[in-house]
Amino acid sequence: xxxxxxxxxxIGSGIMSASLAAMLKRLDPGLSVQVFEVADGIAQESxxxxxxxxxxxxxxxxxxxxxxxxxDGSVKVDRALGIFEQYEHSKxxxxxxxxxxxxxxxxxxIHTVPHIGFVxxxxxxxxxxxxxxxxxxxxxxxxxELTLDGxxxxxxxxxxxxxxxxxxxxxxxxxxxxxxxFGDLARELLxxxxxxxxxxxxxxxxxxxxxxxxxxxxxxxxxxxxxETILHRSRFVFVGAGGGSLPLLQTASLPEVAGLxxxxxxxxxxxxxxxxVCDRHDAKVYGTTPPASPSLGAPxxxxxxxxxxxxxxxxxxxxxxxxxxxxxxxxxxxxxxVRYGNITTLLRSxxxxxxxxxxxxxxxxQSMDHRMAALRGFYPLANPQDWKLIDAGIRVQTIxxxxxxxxxxxxxxxxxxxxxxxxxxxxxxxASVSVSIALEVIKSCLPxxxxxxxxxxxxxxxxxxxxxxxxxSSNAGLFAQSSARAEELLQLDR
Ligand SMILES: Cc1cc2nc3c(=O)[nH]c(=O)nc-3n(C[C@H](O)[C@H](O)[C@H](O)COP(=O)(O)OP(=O)(O)OC[C@H]3O[C@@H](n4cnc5c(N)ncnc54)[C@H](O)[C@@H]3O)c2cc1C
Numbered sequence: 449x450x451x452x453x454x455x456x457x458x459i460g461s462g463i464m465s466a467s468l469a470a471m472l473k474r475l476d477p478g479l480s481v482q483v484f485e486v487a488d489g490i491a492q493e494s495x496x497x498x499x500x501x502x503x504x505x506x507x508x509x510x511x512x513x514x515x516x517x518x519x520d521g522s523v524k525v526d527r528a529l530g531i532f533e534q535y536e537h538s539k540x541x542x543x544x545x546x547x548x549x550x551x552x553x554x555x556x557x558i559h560t561v562p563h564i565g566f567v568x569x570x571x572x573x574x575x576x577x578x579x580x581x582x583x584x585x586x587x588x589x590x591x592x593e594l595t596l597d598g599x600x601x602x603x604x605x606x607x608x609x610x611x612x613x614x615x616x617x618x619x620x621x622x623x624x625x626x627x628x629x630f631g632d633l634a635r636e637l638l639x640x641x642x643x644x645x646x647x648x649x650x651x652x653x654x655x656x657x658x659x660x661x662x663x664x665x666x667x668x669x670x671x672x673x674x675x676e677t678i679l680h681r682s683r684f685v686f687v688g689a690g691g692g693s694l695p696l697l698q699t700a701s702l703p704e705v706a707g708l709x710x711x712x713x714x715x716x717x718x719x720x721x722x723x724x725v726c727d728r729h730d731a732k733v734y735g736t737t738p739p740a741s742p743s744l745g746a747p748x749x750x751x752x753x754x755x756x757x758x759x760x761x762x763x764x765x766x767x768x769x770x771x772x773x774x775x776x777x778x779x780x781x782x783x784x785x786v787r788y789g790n791i792t793t794l795l796r797s798x799x800x801x802x803x804x805x806x807x808x809x810x811x812x813x814q815s816m817d818h819r820m821a822a823l824r825g826f827y828p829l830a831n832p833q834d835w836k837l838i839d840a841g842i843r844v845q846t847i848x849x850x851x852x853x854x855x856x857x858x859x860x861x862x863x864x865x866x867x868x869x870x871x872x873x874x875x876x877x878x879a880s881v882s883v884s885i886a887l888e889v890i891k892s893c894l895p896x897x898x899x900x901x902x903x904x905x906x907x908x909x910x911x912x913x914x915x916x917x918x919x920x921s922s923n924a925g926l927f928a929q930s931s932a933r934a935e936e937l938l939q940l941d942r
Contacts, residue, residue, distance in 0.1 A: 449671055449678060451648060454482035457667060457682035459655045459696065461485035462495035463879045464872050465688035466634035468886040469641050470550060471541070475890070475897045475906050480646035482680065483638065484669055486654040486692070486776045491634035493690050493773055495879055497754045499715075499841030501732075501761065504626030505880035506535040508592070509563035509734040512746045514579050523579040525586070532588045533918050534884035536931060537911050539626075541883040542633070543937035544910045551636040556629075559753060560941040562731040563625030564605055566617070566826070572736060573618040580620050587924035593621045605731050608749070611828035625732060626940065627752065630879040654776075658685065658700040660865050686889065687871035691772035691844040695785055697871055702864045706789030708873075709847040712782060714767035714774075715840030718823055719759055722834045726751065726758040733826060749826040762823045764840055766811040772844050793847055846873040861885060867893035887914060 456472055456479055458465040469481055487493070494500055507513045507528030516524045542558065545551045567576045573596060583589040595601060601619045602609035609617075642649045650669075656677070657668040667680045687693045694710040720726065734748040752759045771777030772785075816832060823830045846860070859874040859881065870889045887907075890897060897903045907914055918927045 449650075449653075449676065451482055451650060451669075451678065451680055452480070453664075453681040454480045454646075454648075455682065456480070456684050456686070457482045457484070457665070457680065458686045458688055459484055459667075460493075460687070460689040460692065461487075461490040461634065461638055461649065461651070462493055462688060462690055463491065463630040463634045463882045464495075464690075464885060465686060466491065466495075466637040466641075467541070467882040468686055468688065468889055469647075470545070470637040471883075471886045471890065471910060472894070472897070473641060473644055473647060474550075474910060475903055477644075478646075481641065481644075481648075482682065483641070483649040484653045484655050484667070484680075485649065485651045486672060488652045488672070490638050490649070490651065491631040492775055494841035494843070495634050495690075496631035496841070497629045497752070498838065499774065500630065500879060501748065501750060501764070502627045502629060502752055503563075503732055503748075503750070503880070504535060504538075504558070504628045505531055505878070506563075506625070507531045508589070508622040508625050509565045509620070509732055509748075510746065511565045511567070511576070511579065511734060511736050514583070515737075517578075521578070523575070523582040525579075525582050525589075528583065529586060529588060529919050531881065534881040536918060536927070536934070537887065537914065538880060538883040539934040539938060540911045540913065540930060543934040545637065545640075546937050550640040551633065554938045554940075557633040557636065558629075558938055558940065559627045560623075561625050561627040561751060562604065562621055562623045564731045564733045565620045566601070566605070566608060566733050566735055567619070568612075568615055568617045570616050573616045575736075576618045576620060583620075586919075587921065587927060588919070589622070591622055591624065595619055595621075605729060605733050607725070607729050607827045607829070608733055613828075619733075621731075624935070624940065627732065627750070628880070629754070630882075655689070655696060656699070658687075658696060658869075660700065660868070663868070665865075665868065683868065684894065685869045687869065691777060691781075691842050693871050693873065694844060694846075695772065695781065697862070698785065698787060700864075700869070702869075704862070704864050706787070707793050709790040709793045710772060710782070710785055710844040711847055712769050712772050713843045713845060714769040714771075715764040715842070716767055717761045717763040717765075717838050717840050718819055718835045719761055719838050720834045720836075721757060721759050723758070725834055726760050729760055735826065747822060747826065749823070762826065762835075765814065765819060765822075765837075766807065767839075768811075769842060771842060774839060774842050777842065790847075859885065861888050861892065863889075863892050869893075883911065887911065 513528045580594040596618045652672045654670045659666045664681045665685045670677045697705045732750045737746045749762045770782035772781035862871040
């Protein structure tokens with residue numbers, strides 16, 4: 449096997465590497481790009497449709513993105529605004545990918561699905577009403593509807609209301625929410641990349657070590673089938689290995705990595721493919737995070753289009769695991785990540801996060817009856833015979849020394865060695881903001897690509913508002929125009 453040295457090497461073939469690789473090649477068509485993927489197919493880990501919820505996170509239904517109240521009692525919406533804007537970047541880039549022929553039919557990876565936030569109980573209703581009042585003020589959320597009328601919620605999402613005990617309920621709805629198959633999108637983007645000059649994708653190849661030598665990175669790459677190893681050199685490395693990123697960074701002798709630890713959290717779904725049930729639910733319905741569980745994401749009942757069929761998914765349920773990757777991981781991943789430099793962080797984490805571990809073990813030991821009880825909070829008449837439990841992807845949350853062992857639930861770009869290496873740490877809000885993450889990597893590590901007049905113009909074609917602040921009220925018109933254009937190209941209903 450031989451892979452010529454490259455300008456850019458990306459480790460992993462999920463949505464993060466796929467977005468960055470495609471954007472870089474469009475910015476500078478002369479770049480040589482190499483992707484290494486340990487699995488024998490593209491985007492089989494967290495980005496695959498079955499391993500995540502496919503929610504186009506834009507802060508529309510995720511009540512957990514607006515958890516805090518201001519001193520005057522109003523609800524704080526800054527985080528939702530930020531995620532909404534990042535998701536606009538994604539929609540703009542994907543519409544550019546469709547218009548320029550990089551990917552085919554948009555219906556193969558994105559659909560319109562109403563996003564509903566649902567609560568019951570007097571406190572929940574109060575909170576949702578205040579949240580709606582705060583959000584609808586902003587031009588991003590002007591189309592958000594609110595109702596406290598159970599009959600109307602029953603029209604929006606019949607399964608949620610049928611058989612429900614009387615009591616206060618409320619819901620918000622944005623009809624133009626989206627569902628995305630991030631795995632299919634990554635596969636399309638990388639198929640385009642593989643057809644470009646000086647670009648190559650090697651599946652079945654595991655990167656086992658990274659070393660910075662002079663102005664180059666040296667990667668030791670092992671062929672999974674033969675065990676043969678090669679040395680690959682590149683000027684820039686993106687570690688987009690998902691759960692495999694931390695162990696790889698630990699091989700690179702970077703001082704910034706010494707105190708980092710990883711905390712894997714498995715996920716599971718209840719899935720239903722009974723067409724009689726599936727045809728009656730056309731929404732993503734998000735609830736609030738139960739008080740007893742840490743912030744792993746709120747439960748939700750979603751319609752999904754996977755493998756060409758409508759399915760319903762409910763979850764996620766957390767589960768305890770020591771593997772960092774669902775398919776290519778090993779049970780020894782967590783113990784093997786313990787180093788002299790991070791052992792204090794990990795021990796602190798063990799003390800600090802006892803409740804989280806207890807919760808995850810408890811989730812893993814739950815019986816089907818317990819899981820069905822959780823589902824009935826969303827779908828009171830759910831029949832256990834329609835539902836089966838499947839494994840979702842694994843999130844490896846980052847634990848940093850400076851956070852004194854607290855598990856960090858966000859996503860962060862890690863940059864090292866003068867910007868010649870970037871990696872993605874953390875998992876949420878994840879794939880939806882992959883385009884903004886790619887943009888951030890380019891701005892912080894390869895800014896020269898944007899500074900030339902050509903580079904700037906190319907980026908403006910890909911993400912027309914990348915250098916604007918769409919949140920500003922003076923940009924409401926620009927937002928309306930750019931959003932309408934992206935949605936038209938993506939064939940989304942408005
Ligand atoms: C249960 C769950 C629900 C989620 N729901 C949503 C959602 O609704 N919306 C959303 O936007 N996001 C969601 N996410 C998050 C989202 O799935 C991830 O943020 C995103 O898929 C991460 O993409 P990635 O490319 O970084 O990683 P991955 O898709 O995991 O790709 C990493 C790749 O690297 C490869 N790899 C690993 N180690 C090596 C190595 N040493 N050498 C070569 N290759 C290697 C792996 O095989 C894999 O293919 C969810 C995640 C989970 C777990």
